Amino acid sequence: MALRVAVIGTGNMGIHHLRNYYHNPDVELVGFVEPNEKNAEKVKTKYPIEHFADYKKVLGKVDAVSIATPTCTHFEIASFFLSHQIHVLLEKPITDSIEEAEDLIEIAKQQNTLLSIGHIERFNPVIQELKNILKKESPVFVEIHRESPFDPRIYDVDVVSDLMIHDIDALYYILKRKLNIVSSTGIKVHSNKSDLVNVQLISDDNVLINITTSRATEQKIRSWRIILKDKLIEADLLERKLYLSSRTEVGKKIFDTNADHHYTQEQITAKILVKNDEPLQIEIDNFIQSILGNTILEVEGKDGLKALKLVKEIQQKIITV
The missing domain is CATH 3.30.360.10 (Dihydrodipicolinate Reductase; domain 2)
Structure with missing residues (x-):
């Protein structure tokens, strides 16, 4: 059974997340979240999948998300999904502050949910x-x-x-x-x-x-x-x-x-x-296979915190x- 995934944010990095998930055989790409309608229309011409203006609307439809939004939004969005036991691949840096990063790691631990950070190199x-x-x-x-x-x-x-x-x-x-x-x-x-x-x-x-x-x-x-x-x-x-x-x-x-x-x-x-x-394809595949229980997560929240x-x-x- 394919893992249901959505991509939050379709900017410079998000669009590449979309491309890799779209072609991943272990993934059902449910849709993408993009508040800007003009940008969303451009994405839909390439990827005929559902568009959501609000990230909260994908809840109940996904098992995992990639978050590629401005750093100042990372804590709010990632904590929402982790709190609902949705696995998260979060672009770097993990958060704006050390305190937010520590809180995210704790939420993921409490919810027994994977938090991976996009340290792509x-x-x-x-x-x-x-x-x-x-x-x-x-x-x-x-x-x-x-x-x-x-x-x-x-x-x-x-x-x-x-x-x-x-x-x-x-x-x-x-x-x-x-x-x-x-x-x-x-x-x-x-x-x-x-x-x-x-x-x-x-x-x-x-x-x-x-x-x-x-x-x-x-x-x-x-x-x-x-x-x-x-x-x-x-x-x-x-x-x-x-x-x-x-x-x-x-x-x-x-x-x-x-x-x-x-x-x-x-x-x-x-x-x-x-x-x-x-590298991004390998990173996403590691995230997906870790959720499926086939490998160990390469970059955890603690790694993002250490770099931050x-x-x-x-x-x-x-x-x-």
Whole structure:
């Protein structure tokens, strides 16, 4: 029997949720919620499903919902569905405040209902491969760039909540270490909130991390550069490319002995093949299969709360220049 699902909000992310549910064989897509009639008409031309102007109207018709609305509405909408034992996939950030996030987690626990948070980068095949590589060896330094052009539709959060939170969650997921803030600097470019932020973090075992996040860059960049003791990892999360450079045995000998190194290959770079799967499709499938009891939920409410706590700390410590 197919799981009955509705999508709440059909903006930039919501429309992609709709597409993935529409083609999922384990889902009956009941409909979508969109208060704006003009936007709803556009959606209905692509997906001939029922439209609801009020999210409360889907109650009794669904087993689960995806919520892709502005962050300021997350607590109200998610708490409504969780209280009625409807499973929720909630776009990041989990909520506006830590207190609201804690309340949502408690409601989900009391109602024995799944609450998953849309930290989509966990499902990026490049991040999955990085996690596998770094199980064997700890990095020394991590440099992350997440940059995009300005999008005026994102009006209720700064660049830390909007974009940097992806990398914060991915760092927790990969490194599994406590992260401490060294510095946090922001610049307002297009809005009255920080549009470009640079943060330096250090883990409890001295991994140095530098994150530059911008929504004022006229190019989309999603790059990680990881320095290990004798390796360099370069990752492009958009193009799904991953390269590993390491010193050859000859190179190690030259380094150790300071020998003559004419005409020797000291380093070698390997391209690591990664899958080209769509992260959102994997995320939604994990949510659905977790409800059906076929797998374990990958991103829980507690993960969203953990990322939100560091986001709030970074925001509090930002020095605006």
